Amino acid sequence: MPPKPAATESRSGLWHYFRAFRRDLISAMPSRLYRAWMAEYRAGPIHSFFCNDPDLVSLVLRERPGDFPKATRMQEGLRPLLGRSVFITNGAEWRRQRRIIDPAFEGGRLREILPHVWAAGRDAARRLDGSGVIDLEPATSHVTADVIFRTLFSIPIEDEVAARIFAAFRAHQDAQPLLNAAALIPLPRWVPRLHSRRAQHSAREIRGQIARLVDARAALIAAGTAPDDLATKIMSTPDPQDGRCFSRPEMVDQVATFFLAGHETSASALAWALWLLAAHPDWQDRVAAEARAVLGAGQPDFAALSGLKLSRAVFREALRLYPPVAMTVREAARAEQFRGRRVPKGAQIVLSPWHLHRHERLWAAPDAFDPARWDSENGQDCARRAYLPFSAGARACPGAGFAMLEGVLILSQIVARHRLETTAETPVPVARLTLRGRDGIRVRLSPRDPGPRCDP
Numbered sequence: 001m002p003p004k005p006a007a008t009e010s011r012s013g014l015w016h017y018f019r020a021f022r023r024d025l026i027s028a029m030p031s032r033l034y035r036a037w038m039a040e041y042r043a044g045p046i047h048s049f050f051c052n053d054p055d056l057v058s059l060v061l062r063e064r065p066g067d068f069p070k071a072t073r074m075q076e077g078l079r080p081l082l083g084r085s086v087f088i089t090n091g092a093e094w095r096r097q098r099r100i101i102d103p104a105f106e107g108g109r110l111r112e113i114l115p116h117v118w119a120a121g122r123d124a125a126r127r128l129d130g131s132g133v134i135d136l137e138p139a140t141s142h143v144t145a146d147v148i149f150r151t152l153f154s155i156p157i158e159d160e161v162a163a164r165i166f167a168a169f170r171a172h173q174d175a176q177p178l179l180n181a182a183a184l185i186p187l188p189r190w191v192p193r194l195h196s197r198r199a200q201h202s203a204r205e206i207r208g209q210i211a212r213l214v215d216a217r218a219a220l221i222a223a224g225t226a227p228d229d230l231a232t233k234i235m236s237t238p239d240p241q242d243g244r245c246f247s248r249p250e251m252v253d254q255v256a257t258f259f260l261a262g263h264e265t266s267a268s269a270l271a272w273a274l275w276l277l278a279a280h281p282d283w284q285d286r287v288a289a290e291a292r293a294v295l296g297a298g299q300p301d302f303a304a305l306s307g308l309k310l311s312r313a314v315f316r317e318a319l320r321l322y323p324p325v326a327m328t329v330r331e332a333a334r335a336e337q338f339r340g341r342r343v344p345k346g347a348q349i350v351l352s353p354w355h356l357h358r359h360e361r362l363w364a365a366p367d368a369f370d371p372a373r374w375d376s377e378n379g380q381d382c383a384r385r386a387y388l389p390f391s392a393g394a395r396a397c398p399g400a401g402f403a404m405l406e407g408v409l410i411l412s413q414i415v416a417r418h419r420l421e422t423t424a425e426t427p428v429p430v431a432r433l434t435l436r437g438r439d440g441i442r443v444r445l446s447p448r449d450p451g452p453r454c455d456p
Helices: 014-023 054-063 091-105 109-127 136-153 160-175 197-223 230-235 248-279 281-295 302-307 309-321 371-375 377-385 400-417
Strands: 038-043 046-051 133-135 328-331 336-338 341-343 348-351 418-422 429-431 435-437 442-447
Touching (some): 046 054, 054 348, 054 377, 091 230, 091 248, 109 136, 133 136, 136 160, 136 248, 136 400, 160 197, 197 230, 230 248, 248 400, 248 418, 248 435, 281 302, 281 309, 281 418, 302 400, 309 400, 371 377, 400 418
Parallel strands (some): 046 348
Antiparallel strands (some): 038 046, 328 348, 336 341, 429 435
16 A cells, blocks of 8 residues: 555644644644544634535635635745745736736647657656666656756756756755744734745745846847747736736746746656556556557657556556645635534635545545546546645646646656666655655666667
């Protein structure tokens, strides 16, 4: 059975949750949340409603998202890195940001980014030759960062600035918990928000290097020589309502979010998908055979990617079992009634893909790895009602199609070339900025034989 951290069985107070949340969000939660439709929690200044009822989830995310904006307190841990980016803003500011960003991911953009994803995945698969036992997380972080740099700024990760940003992101992931004191305690706005020195330093380094890329791209746009990539598209797209493009500070905020959302989250999902295949060699061999059949002749055209059906099912199952963003929090903008209980204005509405994706009253065999479930009646029903790897509704991730293309293709490229086996170290999932292994996610690699090596 895929690893799952032990839950808290007893009711605990505010201090317990404060300490536990800084270590890991998942293990701090009680096991009853895998069965409950809703749970109310009160401790000191915290008043939260934990929602697993698919109807409540739909109400919050799809039907009335404006009445449940992102919780301002939960943004505090991300603000040093993301500033006022689309990931954490609300209202008119968020709507303006999405009007500028969304066109960059529409139409034929997936076809245009395919060569970049292909090249990054090819290079990643080759780098793993002769590796033996490795921690997957650095490897998947490297390749997904490479994809972001290529698609956003048309530079490989070997570029000097790209390499610095990548190193700083790894440091920030280790230094910054999802929650800090301000996320739990409603402090006045004038009270300084405390972040660790390591987190502040790594955030400053990332944003400084991103500013260099933004400035360089602005100069190319002004000269009319900028490449037609995502950065150029976003920086040159005016808001259709006010006619203004992103300012330099605004663009730095957005690029930081693209790296967090498109690099850290994709790296997490890809690492867990590869480990799950290492733990299930029957599925791994099937995915490898499919990948060799589709990819063996070199880069396929966009339509041929539909042939990677098994890889897609595996990646979807990895996103179910190990959603990169384990929890998200909204805030009630006005008093509500949830399942007969009064929800006061300002209460935190907690939505947890981790618990929803493993809910015992929704999914068949919720803790089992079963990519075939997506063809079953239960799997298809739950995919509509209880599957949120990219959120849902108005605030669904605009890069969801990008992430699926990237995850499925790179997973296929690596498994076509390498055989993966588990080691004695079973990874333990912990939720920080994204869902990671507490001590890494290790596998043993060897060349995949017999048969022609897939070297796309």
